[in-house]
Amino acid sequence: MTRRSYVPLGLIAGLIVLAADQASKWWVLNGLDLPQLRQVVLLPVLSLTMVWNTGVTFGLLNGLGSWGHVLLAGVSLAVVGALGVWLWRAENPVVATAIGAIAGGAIGNVIDRLRFGAVVDFIHAHVATPWGDLSWYVFNVADAAIVCGVAVLIIESQFLRRRQEKSA
Numbered sequence: 460m461t462r463r464s465y466v467p468l469g470l471i472a473g474l475i476v477l478a479a480d481q482a483s484k485w486w487v488l489n490g491l492d493l494p495q496l497r498q499v500v501l502l503p504v505l506s507l508t509m510v511w512n513t514g515v516t517f518g519l520l521n522g523l524g525s526w527g528h529v530l531l532a533g534v535s536l537a538v539v540g541a542l543g544v545w546l547w548r549a550e551n552p553v554v555a556t557a558i559g560a561i562a563g564g565a566i567g568n569v570i571d572r573l574r575f576g577a578v579v580d581f582i583h584a585h586v587a588t589p590w591g592d593l594s595w596y597v598f599n600v601a602d603a604a605i606v607c608g609v610a611v612l613i614i615e616s617q618f619l620r621r622r623q624e625k626s627a
Contacts, residue, residue: 469546469559476563480600481570484579493581504586510597511577532572535565553615561608564601 487493487507499507514531542562549555571578578599585594 465549465552465555466546468552469549469555469562472556472559473563473566474559476560476601476604477567480564480567480604483600484567484571484581487581488579498583504584506583506585507581508583508597510580511575512580512597513577529572532569535569535572539565539569550619551615553611557608557611557615559608560604560611564604564608567599567601 487509491499491507493499493507493509497509501507539562542558542565546555546558546562549558568578578601580597580599580602582599582603583595583597585592587593
């Protein structure tokens with residue numbers, strides 16, 4: 460297969476992530492009405508908790524002012540553009556799929572920033588231990604796709620490096 464034949468795979472992955480992200484956010488906001496409920500406990504270790512994230516990952520850069528969401532959306536779209544170039548050059552289906560997942564997640568969060576001025580976060584993993592409560596940041600489907608896509612790219616790069624070392 461040629462490199463460019465992986466582009467449709469990346470686009471499909473991106474569209475699936477984008478659709479799942481936007482559908483889950485629609486359900487949380489309109490079907491479940493989580494902003495009114497504030498929190499729904501699903502399991503002892505998993506809740507749906509309503510958070511409007513005006514920053515980036517883990518709430519960083521929250522203090523950018525009234526135009527912060529537009530600035531962050533612009534930066535995210537620039538990253539998506541760079542991912543598009545990378546997708547065009549993808550050397551295998553794993554990389555293409557991971558890039559598509561990252562781009563789809565980024566676009567999902569951009570849509571939120573432009574619609575609401577903040578990103579809809581609602582998945583909250585937590586656990587009580589004898590030493591205190593452990594709680595992960597509240598995130599969404601787009602965030603999960605971005606993190607998983609980056610993890611796959613890191614792992615894949617290590618395999619690629621080992622293959623290159625063996626062939627040298």
